[in-house]
Amino acid sequence: MIHSLTDKVLLNNQVEIPGLGLGVFQISDEMTEEVVKNGILTGYRLIDTAQIYGNEIGTGKGIAQGLKEAKLERKDIFVTSKVWNDHLSYSETIAAFNQSLERLGLEYLDLYLIHWPGFGAFDESWRALEELYKEGKVRAIGVSNFEIEHLEHLLIYAEVIPVVNQIELHPKLNQKALREYCAQKGIKVQAWSPLMQGQLLTNEVILGIARALNKSAAQVILRWAIQQEILLNVKSVKKERMLANSQVFDFHLSEAQMQLIDALNEDLRVGPNPNTFDFK
Template identity: 65%
Template sequence: MIHSLTDKVTFNNGTEIPGLGLGVFQIPDEDTAEVVSMGISNGYRLIDTAQIYGNETGTGIGIKKGLATTGLSREDLFVTSKVWNDHLTYAETISAFEETLDRLALDYLDLYLIHWPGKDAFKEAWQALEDLYAAGKIKAIGVSNFEIHHLEELLAFAKVVPVVNQVELHPKLSQQALRDFCETHDIKVQAWSPLMQGKLLADPTIKTIAEKHQKTPAQIILRWDIQQDILLVVKSVHEERMQSNAAVFDFALDETDMIRLNQLNESLRSGPDPEVFDF
């Protein structure tokens, strides 16, 4: 379990990733540089973007600005992006990666993910990621939104086991079976949309637990993840909220709290269902 914003978790290949990071989903490219720079200045060391977000250029500018402001080096940051795997061939995946690297103005990525499994869509893309990893252009490779059967299919041919599966995960969608499978195969689980795009903040159970600990509902949810060793990517464009999201290391949820939060699961999604989402 991580104990600070800069604490890291070790992947199955030895690479270390900060347990709590800043995501930039749905932030316009022209606004992203300021958000990323602000995040770095406020202690965030993991920056998570994607090809489909359309803001890799702004992310790269923000990284450069944040490093200049803080005096950190590139190696102090962990940068993730994702390939929008619309049935890409091997060559198309290599090209997409190079374009991502150019937009970010970086020499390498710390983590590169296949964004969605699609229907029989990821074999060539994964083989491309494996070769980019072998060439040293990526420190670690993984997947996003993969269900158990997708992972089983991947593991049947993969030479490199993914280090992480980034999925929608929150108290209304606890993903326990998927988490158990990933743990068995030494694949970390990282939550996107851990606050269910804000829809959980008014939940009565979460609000009651928040009042008990004198914390915000968002802090309760993020702490629930942290105590289960779930990696986190949290989006915010406001400095106060960035700071609040990081202020989750000075309290602990007790067993009763955890039981009550676990009982909220309804297998309810706010994003697409990987079983039917294709492109």
């Protein structure tokens, strides 16, 4: 379990990833530079973007500015991007990676993910990711929004085991079976939308726990995930919210409080279902 914003977790290929990162989903390219810079200055060391977000240029500029102002080096920041796997061929995936790298203005990525399984249309893309990894252009490779059946298919032929499966995960969708499967395979789970796009911030159970601990609902939810060793990406455009989201290491949820939050699970999604979502 991580104990600070800069704490790292060891992946199955021995690369270390910060346990709590800053995501830039649904932030315009024009705004992203300032958001990412402020995130780095606040203390975040993982920046998560994606091809489909349309803000890799702003992300790259924000990283460069943040590193400069914080007097950090490139190796001090962990950068993730994702290929929008629109039934891509091997060569199309390689081209998409190179375009992302150029937009970000970086010489390498720390983590590159296949964004969606797309009805099992990821075989060629994974082969391309393995090649990029073997060539040293990316330090680790993984997947996003993969269900157990997608992982089972991938692991039949994969030469490199994914280090991460980034999935929608929050108290209303606790993904227990998928988390257990990933743990058995040595794949870390990283949550996107851990606050259910803000829908959980008015939940009475969570608010009751927050009042008892003199914390915010968001801090309680993030702490619930951290105590289960779930990697996190949080999103905010405001510096004060970024800071608040990082202040989750000075308190502990009791077993009873954890169980109350666990009981909120309804297998309820705010994003698409990976088993029915495709984009061809």
